[in-house]
Amino acid sequence: MNYFILNNGMKIPVLGFGVWNLKDTEQCKSILNSAIQAGYRLIDTASAYLNETAVGEAIKESGVKRYELFVTSKLWVQDTGYEKTKEAFERTLQRLGLDYLDMYLIHWPYGDIAGSWKAMEELYHEGKIKAIGVSNFSIGEMQNLLEIASVKPVVNQVECHPLFQQKELRAFLKENEIYLDAWFPLGSGNKDLLEHPQLKPIADKYGKENAQIILRWHMQEGAIALPKSTKPERIASNFAIWDFELTEQEMNVIRSIDTNKRLSNNPEDEEVKKKITSWVLDI
Numbered sequence: 001m002n003y004f005i006l007n008n009g010m011k012i013p014v015l016g017f018g019v020w021n022l023k024d025t026e027q028c029k030s031i032l033n034s035a036i037q038a039g040y041r042l043i044d045t046a047s048a049y050l051n052e053t054a055v056g057e058a059i060k061e062s063g064v065k066r067y068e069l070f071v072t073s074k075l076w077v078q079d080t081g082y083e084k085t086k087e088a089f090e091r092t093l094q095r096l097g098l099d100y101l102d103m104y105l106i107h108w109p110y111g112d113i114a115g116s117w118k119a120m121e122e123l124y125h126e127g128k129i130k131a132i133g134v135s136n137f138s139i140g141e142m143q144n145l146l147e148i149a150s151v152k153p154v155v156n157q158v159e160c161h162p163l164f165q166q167k168e169l170r171a172f173l174k175e176n177e178i179y180l181d182a183w184f185p186l187g188s189g190n191k192d193l194l195e196h197p198q199l200k201p202i203a204d205k206y207g208k209e210n211a212q213i214i215l216r217w218h219m220q221e222g223a224i225a226l227p228k229s230t231k232p233e234r235i236a237s238n239f240a241i242w243d244f245e246l247t248e249q250e251m252n253v254i255r256s257i258d259t260n261k262r263l264s265n266n267p268e269d270e271e272v273k274k275k276i277t278s279w280v281l282d283i
């Protein structure tokens with residue numbers, strides 16, 4: 001099972017490659033090339049990652065057919081609102097050199113969400129975006145969106161890993177047939193997670209690495225995961241999770257190591273909101 005089926009019937013790879021923080025064009029292209037070679041077909045970027053042009057070039061140079069790829073990008077806060085969303089989306093397409101996106105997400109729950117959603121619904125109906133969703137939304141923000149949406153979001157992309165499992169949000173999303181799409185799926189490389197003593201015996205049993213156990217846990221929990229690495233060996237090993245299956249007991253061991261503490265920004269924190277909304281992209 002290398003795909004999940006979204007609530008609009010579209011297939012999404014269960015593992016994707018995240019390109020956050022790869023701002024150098026050549027580095028971004030070379031790393032993404034390793035990922036595509038390793039088999040990743042879901043590429044997750046954002047206008048705020050400042051690398052959509054490099055991502056587009058890497059896609060072209062890969063020679064992989066467009067329909068085999070699942071390309072996600074995200075709308076930045078300054079571009080929320082009906083008109084601005086349409087314009088920002090066109091600029092994203094141009095930078096990527098594509099004529100449609102597989103998925104477009106509202107990056108943060110700030111600004112004119114209703115206006116943006118309306119624009120995204122129209123782009124969806126026009127076939128320019130195959131699936132629409134959100135990122136960093138709380139349960140309350142999802143509820144507000146669901147009240148006004150005529151097209152349901154397909155995912156909510158949030159921080160999620162075994163140390164911060166988002167159990168409440170996960171249950172809410174499941175009830176509403178919306179996939180959890182995990183950023184920081186490996187806890188951003190945090191040693192407390194990657195070297196967690198509970199993972200090693202499970203990894204040893206399957207002859208796998210702890211990171212692979214974590215990614216398999218995401219998949220069996222029904223979440224899409226977007227691991228990142230700058231190292232070709234890790235990019236490849238993070239994608240080698242198809243030949244084993246965790247038992248329910250092992251899943252429960254991993255479920256039990258949740259600390260319910262974030263490693264990164266809490267979108268509901270006023271300071272975080274201030275910091276993110278004050279960051280204006282010069283693109």
Ligand code: A2P
Binds near residue numbers: 211234
């Ligand atoms: P590196 O780029 O040196 O490989 P996340 O996917 O949760 O955002 O985590 C990304 C971080 O985890 C990066 O710092 C990356 O470092 C590290 N990382 C990625 N894959 C592995 C792995 N298989 N083992 C150890 N660390 C990893």
